[in-house]
Amino acid sequence: MTAVQGSRKPAPTLPRTFPRTALAIGLAFAMAGCASVDIDRAVATSNDDAADFTQGALQLARTPEQQRDREAAADALLAQPLDQNAAVRLALQNSPQLQALLAQSWADAANGAQIGRLPNPVFDFERMRTVDELEFGRLLAFGLLDLITLPQRYGIAQRRTAQANIRLTRDVVAHVTQVRQAWVRAVAAEQSVAYARQVNDAAQASAELGRRMQAAGNFSRLERARQQAFYADAATQWASARQAVTATRAQLERLLGLTEAQAERLRLPPRLPDLPKAPMPPDRAARTASAARLDVRLAQASYEAAARAQGLTRITSLTDIELGVRHDTMFDRAEGGSTRRNGYEVSVRLPLFDDGSLRRDAIGAQTLALTHQLEATLRAAGSQLRESYGAYRTAYDVSRHYRDEVVPLRKLIAEENVLRYNGMFISVFELLADMRAQVNSVIAAIDAERNYWLADAALQAAIVGVPVAANPALPAGVAGSAGGPMLAAQGGGDAGH
Amino acid sequence: MTSRRAFLKSAGLAGGAVAAGGVNQVALAGLPELVTQTSAATAAPLVPDTGRPYRPVVTLNGWSLPWRMNDGVKEFHLVAEPVVREMAPGMKAHLWGYNGQSPGPTIEVVEGDRVRMFVTNRLPEHTSVHWHGQRLPNGMDGVSGLTQPSIPSGKTFVYEFVARRPGTFMYHPHADEMVQMAMGMMGTWITHPKAPHPLIDEVDRDFVFLLNAYDIDPGSYTPKIMTMLDFNLWTWNSRVFPGIDSLNVRQNDKVRLRVGNLTMTNHPIHVHGHEFVVTGTDGGPTPRAGRWPEVSIDIAVGQMRQMEFVADEEGDWALHCHKSHHTMNAMGHDVPTMIGVDHRDVARQITGLIPDYMVMGERGMADMAEMEMPLPDNTLPMMSGVGPFGSLEMGGMFSVLKVRKDQPRNDYRDPGWFKHPAGTVAYEYTGVVPEPTRARAAAPPAGAAITGGAGGAASIDIQIRKPQGHHGH
């Protein structure tokens, strides 16, 4: 708009009364002022929309006081073992990544809302001299079309702001889900490492006994080597388990945005929470997921913004009207007096070379695409939820099976083996070998429980419409750095940009 | 004696017999009553009230089957059936047997008796009874397929023959024999002489038992029937020590032991404190000239031995199989020797992992008998039994011959532990024990080899010279 306006030349003046024009300009200014971006309100909206994820603690810190408050809150959270909710709160209070997300969202919203503002009027001043005449020409010009379409622009701006808000909520949900999953992995890894150490201890005891058996002449080299081999294997398993602790913990630290000093203070609870008594019933998952799904709302907002933009483009692509208010003063040296003239001028762009059809086509096609995108999102929503729920339910059943069947059976076998050892039916080596097997199934049970909590976090996100990888067996970012929110590709997401 | 007499009504006995069709009610009514035994205690001798008189035997942890005289024929009724046998207090086995017990009741007859045996099969499979060692018509020998058809489930067969020669015999199935004997089907048969016999002495106490063996996995109840040799419970009359009753006698009683072997291996039966002579085998009484004194007699598979001695030494005398692993209850056969391996410190580590773990075996296996640790269900300790001086560390084929001055005649009750006269029990020497003088070997230093323990291996240096081809050709 500004470019179009800048290329305009002064148009013939027409008589017009000044005060009415001023009123129109005043109104325009008032309306343009409405299309502003309030990041605090956006954050509050996110806190409301994703209360389960933000715990109301999402805030963009801009002042040193706020910064100090955040640090104090982080210190308080780090003072005790960090449960899952505390981890989420810590990320919200402490993570620069989340702050960057908020600030970026502010920027995006402001950019998006720009269309709702009226372009500034152009003031043109001319000084013309003829032989004995001096003329001062003053022209205050602005795009009449811009003014006329202002309500439409305002609507578009509002929807773009809304889009930015939804995107912000979505990104926050994704980040919080990542924090939850990273916390689950880190706790599970620490839980497993204790058992891996037990396997290692059992194997070490076997190996040491084997060595002494050979020294006493009771074991052949072969038998001793067998016991030693168990130990060698167990040692590598234990090393891997310790590395998993380091890696998962580091990933959690990054998602929490901890400084090195904070990371040193980070303590995790000794074990994952127990499985809930019953899994979330499928109808509750479906009921909770509603039209309030973020992906659907985002697709909706994108579509609406585009649809409104289409209406605007239908007009602006064809024509442009510029209105100017002119106030000239002429000094006549010969007569020694001055005359004034007032008037207005209108310039209209003639659609001779560009009839705007391409622009209309483009925007129309874009709207059509977004219509389908919205439909696709609506259709995919249920399917994604079913997939997430399936993964969740399977993880629950498997974990419960481990808890109720596998581990108790292993425990029973272990107890019976101790009785058999008591009766000298088996040796201490078999007892230790069985103990290793028992502990390995405990580790598998912890893995199953970890998978459940990962799937649970993914399902929570899926319910609000943020599909997150349901159950990655390996933490995706363990080796590399934790980037921004990892979002699974999905329809309608950023189409409104 | 706690035998329960159950009179079989015609319909109750065996639907099989009725279903066989055409069996008349007179024949059914003619069956001898069915008697079963639920107790595993040693029953008092069954003194005959009908038929020819004889001096009855005592079956160790067993009983003798009552009979009925019918027109001068001695009629017995055996029922082959599943039974639950207590092998020792704390362990019950699910076996097959006769008339409520395994082994079945002892059958006692007199030389020249005409005997009619009704055998009812209540097993899930067919069976037969072979009268081991008897002279009888071929068709009564009980070898299914060869001398008779098997007795199907639910049917009753009749065997009839004259007990022609006196002696000690056995009975057992000769159909699916390995399984049925592994399940405990067997019993003893005694034919007493009808008149004083020049080679058969009158005795005051006459004990009989069968050697049998089972393979019952610790924690389970039913024998593994596919086991050939690697049995883990060595039993007398399907009992193991400490479940085998003692043999209680009066001092100077003449005692006869009749032992039959229905296991898959031989057993050297050993009596402490006395010498005995073998007075009879499966073949009959041994000629006096051929008898020599023994303290152990090896009883081979399928054999029967009669040993006699005068119990003239007071005390509690061990009586057992001399294969030492036969005086053990179930144990692991693949457990490495831990002797000399000090692992108290490793044990602490193991206890951290397995809280109930206890160190055993680094001194030997006696730890096991002393500690009395919990075992799998229905499992007896490998060795146990507490005597007046502590743990006996025994199991399996072990019992005690108790000879007492004051044991009443014909009284078989347990007199309790022997009260030793003062100064007749081994005692501790409290003086100084000097170090032994050892012969010095040239090299390596003597004594190093016997230190044992961790690190001892390096000093054990045994050179083995292998054959080096064909030198000197």
Ligand SMILES: [Cu+2]
């Ligand atoms: Cu033996």
